[in-house]
Amino acid sequence: MHFCTAFFMSIKQIRNNLSEWHRTIDRKLPWKEDRNPYKIWVSEIILQQTRVAQGIPYYLAFLLKFPTLKHLAEANLEEVITQWEGLGYYSRARNLHKGANYIMETHNGVFPKEYEEILLIPGIGPYTAAAISSFAFDGMHAVVDGNVNRVLSRMFNIDEDLSKHIGKKKIKKLSQDLLEIAGNPASFNQAIMDFGATVCTPKPKCEICPMTKQCVAKKLERTLELPQKKTKPKLRKRWFHYLVYNQNGKSYIVKRVNKDIWKDLFEFPMQECSEIEWKKLEGVKLSQKLSHQHIHACFTEVKKMPIKYKTGQKVDWKNISSYSFPRLIRDYIGQR
DNA sequence: AATACGGGGAC
């Protein structure tokens, strides 16, 4: 059929141009040095929803601290969380630790090779399983991340909401077709992500793009409309009152244990309150913007801790920095 | 299908 032939030609053209383009730029990054699945795993988890530049120092420090899967499995969760301090999405650190133990128990410490097995590791979803499978083992699994969504929705003018099943299926199919024609999964997956990260960016650089002839969105002047944006959840404002005990060189800190932000990190004893109450408080006021919440914090130093706040553990001020804190708390301690 | 989960960089 004519349509199928044209489609196939377009796919081949895209593959050729993409691989030619990639040969000219290939970014050198620390996790590309070898095909050690453990290192690739760590890098992929760090890079979830995280920019390359932000992830690099964490990747280097993490591998210095936990050089092998066994080191990670045998570490305490506390140490792992500490390595993650400041990076955000702390469940990634929890799952990395849980995943290392899972691999020790289920696969005798040997990182599994098959996509379906990789997918069962805690914290690994379809993207990360495909990335590890292709980068470490040459598995024929196409990655679909934010870059791929953007590149392919534009190339093929995919209108669907990519957070929904239909849209996901379309992108997955295109990406898998391209990969199978390209034939080199590690290099193709790397190329399409690098392309999305540097050329087919949210505000695209079409003037330097080698594939404008194949890009349907460009032809229709729709590049800025694709991929379809999802409506963002509305911002939540929260008001925290911290009681900072300070007597004889001691303080109290408590670990956050609930299903909420900053789980497993420490903070001072805290009472969440209303905006009205918060504005009347005396103390050091700092705020922190998260993607979906604005946290307003007031830190009040006290010589006596009310009984109901006396939870957690008493610690020396001079050791306090060794605990893991959210950015906001760390900032307060730093400027105090 | 929708929501929660951090922090930061680019504009």
Next chain:
DNA sequence: GTCCCAGTATT
């Protein structure tokens, strides 16, 4: 300010 980043787990 806004967008969104090499996403996943839970509801």
